Amino acid sequence: xxxxxxxYFIAVYEExxxxxxxxxxxxxxxxxxxxxxxxxxxxxxxxFVRHTKGVTPTPSGESLYPHACKVFDDMxxxxxxxxxxxxxxxxxxxxxxxxxxxxxxxxxxxxxASVPGLDLTVVDLTEQADARIISATQxxxxxxxHKLWLDxxxxxMPEGHPLSIKPSISLKGLNGVPFISRxxxxxxxxxxxxxxxxxxxxxxxxxxxxxxxxxxxxAAGLGISVVPSHSTTNHMNIVTRPVNDLKxxxxxxxxxxxxxxxxxxxINAIELAKEQMKxxx
Numbered sequence: 001x002x003x004x005x006x007x008y009f010i011a012v013y014e015e016x017x018x019x020x021x022x023x024x025x026x027x028x029x030x031x032x033x034x035x036x037x038x039x040x041x042x043x044x045x046x047x048f049v050r051h052t053k054g055v056t057p058t059p060s061g062e063s064l065y066p067h068a069c070k071v072f073d074d075m076x077x078x079x080x081x082x083x084x085x086x087x088x089x090x091x092x093x094x095x096x097x098x099x100x101x102x103x104x105x106x107x108x109x110x111x112x113a114s115v116p117g118l119d120l121t122v123v124d125l126t127e128q129a130d131a132r133i134i135s136a137t138q139x140x141x142x143x144x145x146h147k148l149w150l151d152x153x154x155x156x157m158p159e160g161h162p163l164s165i166k167p168s169i170s171l172k173g174l175n176g177v178p179f180i181s182r183x184x185x186x187x188x189x190x191x192x193x194x195x196x197x198x199x200x201x202x203x204x205x206x207x208x209x210x211x212x213x214x215x216x217x218x219a220a221g222l223g224i225s226v227v228p229s230h231s232t233t234n235h236m237n238i239v240t241r242p243v244n245d246l247k248x249x250x251x252x253x254x255x256x257x258x259x260x261x262x263x264x265x266x267i268n269a270i271e272l273a274k275e276q277m278k279x280x281x
Contacts, residue, residue: 153248
């Protein structure tokens with residue numbers, strides 16, 4: 001009796017469909033059909049009744065299922081006994097504040113799933129780390145930098161703000177508008193250059209150190225601010241609008257010391273996460 005045929009039988013039983021079992025086992029449907037037919041021949045008993053909506057196990061199929069599961073589990077246990085344990089890889093990764101939670105969660109998920117034995121610790125940017133996820137503006141001369149994603153900056157304003165009726169805002173429309181400034185900010189230089197070039201005077205109501213403080217003041221109706229688009233996700237009373245005559249963005253990526261390169265399996269996992277991130281808005 002073929003062990004693979006038992007695996008296919010379990011898939012067909014649990015999926016109630018030859019085509020679904022084929023997808024689950026990553027094989028063509030004829031391979032599933034052939035294996036089930038051979039298994040029925042070996043056992044001299046019909047295991048499934050075929051119909052237009054799939055298959056239904058016969059009493060023989062019902063009887064075989066728990067035994068097939070036990071055989072399959074035992075085989076997996078035997079393989080595990082003789083499988084060499086994966087070497088443990090320790091990774092301390094530092095994160096700059098207020099990064100996209102969806103993207104960071106995806107990176108961590110892919111790392112843990114792709115690198116057996118990974119001992120991952122997430123630390124503050126001020127702590128010692130093997131790698132850092134930071135803005136391109138924070139990269140040091142002795143670091144290698146792998147771009148991960150691009151953050152687009154938008155204008156954040158409270159619901160009902162006069163500018164919120166427009167689909168996008170021009171810089172000229174910001175002249176004299178109450179504004180919440182952030183210092184430091186990755187787009188400060190571009191923002192300052194653009195506003196000064198067009199003679200824009202902002203009414204600075206407050207200067208804060210991070211996006212969360214800025215968004216709290218925006219939500220309180222004290223002014224508008226420039227923030228990464230993802231940072232407003234959990235602020236239901238804040239709306240965002242793009243600046244139509246200025247493109248503001250920051251590059252976020254993975255940085256690590258040139259003389260302390262990361263293991264290849266970690267780099268490959270990061271690249272996999274980067275591909276999957278393309279599906280995140």
